[in-house]
Amino acid sequence: MTTHTTHGTSTLYWVFFAVLIGMTIWMFMQQSRNQKNRQKLQNSLQKGDQVVTVGGLIGTVASIDDKVVVLKIADDVKIKVLKTGIGGKYQDA
Incomplete structure (x- = not known):
């Protein structure tokens, strides 16, 4: 065959x-x-924008530089996040 x-x-x-x-x-x-x-x-991104990180944290942009964004996530609580860690702008549903 x-x-x-x-x-x-x-x-x-x-x-x-x-x-x-x-x-x-x-x-x-x-x-x-x-x-x-x-x-x-x-x-x-601008100061005052509400954003969500790729990890799911929601915060308001307090300050920005070339690579780092400082987010206010609660009263008197700010964290530094790399710009690349911002997943999008956040809008309340």
Whole structure:
């Protein structure tokens, strides 16, 4: 018994390969878009903004420098967070 690849099976492999490449490209584009949006958010932070960290802490921006944001999370309680640790702006539901 001999085995050989038929035209239909070969075409199926090429379609699968093309879909795999397409999905990979789409994932890289999504990741790039998300990174640009996060960078834009971090650059737009201002004193008084309510934010949520990637860890889930909610606070108000007390001060900002190049890499660190000081968040007020309670009366007389402030913490330092890296800008990269800010997940987004927070709005009460």
